[in-house]
Amino acid sequence: xxxxxxxxxxxxxxxxxxxxxxxxxxxxxxxxxxxxxxxxxxxxxxxxxxxxxxxxxxxxxxxxxxxxxxxxxxxxxxxxxxxxxxxxxxxxxxxxxxxxxxxxxxxxxxxxxxxxxxxxxxxxxxxxxxxxxxxxxxxxxxxxxxxxxxxxxxxxxxxxxxxxxxxxxxxxxxxxxxxxxxxxxxxxxxxxxxxxxxxxxxxxxxxxxxxxxxxxxxxxxxxxxxxxxxxxxxxxxxxxxxxxxxxxxxxxxxxxxxxxxxxxxxxxxxxxxxxxxxxxxxxxxxxxxxxxxxxxxxxxxxxxxxxxxxxxxxxxxxxxxxxxxxxxxxxxxxxxxxxxxxxxxxxxxxxxxxxxx
Numbered sequence: 001x002x003x004x005x006x007x008x009x010x011x012x013x014x015x016x017x018x019x020x021x022x023x024x025x026x027x028x029x030x031x032x033x034x035x036x037x038x039x040x041x042x043x044x045x046x047x048x049x050x051x052x053x054x055x056x057x058x059x060x061x062x063x064x065x066x067x068x069x070x071x072x073x074x075x076x077x078x079x080x081x082x083x084x085x086x087x088x089x090x091x092x093x094x095x096x097x098x099x100x101x102x103x104x105x106x107x108x109x110x111x112x113x114x115x116x117x118x119x120x121x122x123x124x125x126x127x128x129x130x131x132x133x134x135x136x137x138x139x140x141x142x143x144x145x146x147x148x149x150x151x152x153x154x155x156x157x158x159x160x161x162x163x164x165x166x167x168x169x170x171x172x173x174x175x176x177x178x179x180x181x182x183x184x185x186x187x188x189x190x191x192x193x194x195x196x197x198x199x200x201x202x203x204x205x206x207x208x209x210x211x212x213x214x215x216x217x218x219x220x221x222x223x224x225x226x227x228x229x230x231x232x233x234x235x236x237x238x239x240x241x242x243x244x245x246x247x248x249x250x251x252x253x254x255x256x257x258x259x260x261x262x263x264x265x266x267x268x269x270x271x272x273x274x275x276x277x278x279x280x281x282x283x284x285x286x287x288x289x290x291x292x293x294x295x296x297x298x299x300x301x302x303x304x305x306x307x308x309x310x311x312x313x314x315x316x317x318x319x320x321x322x323x324x325x326x327x328x329x330x331x332x333x334x335x336x337x338x339x340x341x342x343x344x345x346x347x348x349x350x351x352x353x354x355x356x357x
Contacts, residue, residue: 082207082255083298087351088126089180092139093119093147100144101340102167104244108339115336122332122347130299135180143173148346151199152177155351160186161229166197166217189229198222201245206252208279209234213246236276238269244341249289251345252296254304257282261289291317293343307332307344
C-alpha cells in the first residue's frame with residue numbers, strides 16, 4: 001500500500017505499465033487497460049499496445065511491458081520542478097453564487113461578504129505572501145460558479161487544455177479563461193468534442209503522471225483528450241461516485257506526497273491509484289476528506305509551501321499538516337465556498353512560466 005512520509009510501500013499489484021500515444025496511434029495499436037477491483041469497480045489506463053508476441057494461450061492477456069526509458073526519464077526530469085509556480089489565474093465572486101451556484105446538497109446559505117473576504121485573503125496569499133503574478137479576472141453575474149477557475153483549464157508546463165465542463169451552465173466560463181491564457185503565451189488546446197466532458201477538479205497531476213476521476217462531470221472521452229494533449233505523461237482513470245470530483249478528497253501535498261481523506265470512498269480511490277501506477281507515492285492521511293484538498297507550491301527562497309484548511313475549520317486535519325516540518329504552512333479559511341462544493345484548489349490555476357512575459 002502507499003506509505004506515510006518517510007516510508008516506502010511495496011508494489012503489490014504492479015500489473016499496469018503505460019505509455020499513451022497520439023490519437024492516431026491509439027486508433028491503430030492502442031487500447032485502454034481495464035481492471036476490475038473489489039466490489040466491481042472498474043478503472044482504466046491509457047496505454048500503448050506492446051509489439052511483443054502474445055502468449056501461447058490466445059485467451060491470456062498480453063504480458064505487461066515496463067515503462068520505456070524516454071518517458072521515464074522525462075517524468076523524472078519534471079519532478080525537480082514540481083510545484084514551481086510563477087503565475088496564478090483567479091476570478092472574482094459574483095453575487096449570484098449565493099443563490100444559483102451548483103451544489104450537490106442543499107445546506108446553509110452562503111454569506112457573500114464573508115465569502116468575498118475569504119477569497120480576497122486567498123488571493124492575497126498568492127500575490128503578496130508568495131510573490132506570484134496574479135491575473136484577476138472579473139466576476140460574471142450570469143456565471144454563478146465562475147470563481148472556480150480550476151474546472152475550465154488544465155495547465156501543464158507551457159500547454160493549457162481548455163476543458164468542456166460537465167455542467168452545461170458552466171461552459172461559457174471557458175471563453176474569458178481562453179483569452180487570459182493566450183495573454184500568458186501558453187499553447188492552447190481546446191476540447192471541442194461534444195461527446196467529451198472534463199472538469200479540472202477531476203485531474204490530479206503528480207509530477208509523474210495524471211489521474212483523472214470519472215465522475216458525473218468528467219467522462220472517458222474527456223480523459224482521452226487530456227491524454228492526447230499531454231503525451232509525455234501516462235494517464236489513469238479512477239471511478240468517482242460519492243463525491244463531486246476526484247480532488248474532493250485528495251491532492252498533492254508535496255513532491256511524491258498525496259494528501260488523502262480517511263473516508264471509505266477516498267481510500268478506495270487511493271487503492272485504485274496505487275494499482276494503476278508504477279510509481280511509489282507517500283501518503284498523508286487526514287481525518288476530513290475536504291481538508292485533503294490543499295495547494296502545494298515550490299517557491300524559490302521559500303521552499304515547500306502548503307496552503308491548507310484552517311485549524312478552526314478542521315482542527316484534527318490541521319494537526320496532521322503540522323507534522324510537515326519542512327513545509328511553510330499557510331492556513332486558509334474556506335468556509336463559505338465549501339457550502340457550494342468549492343475547495344482550495346478550485347479557485348486558482350497555477351502556472352510556471354519559464355521566461356518573463
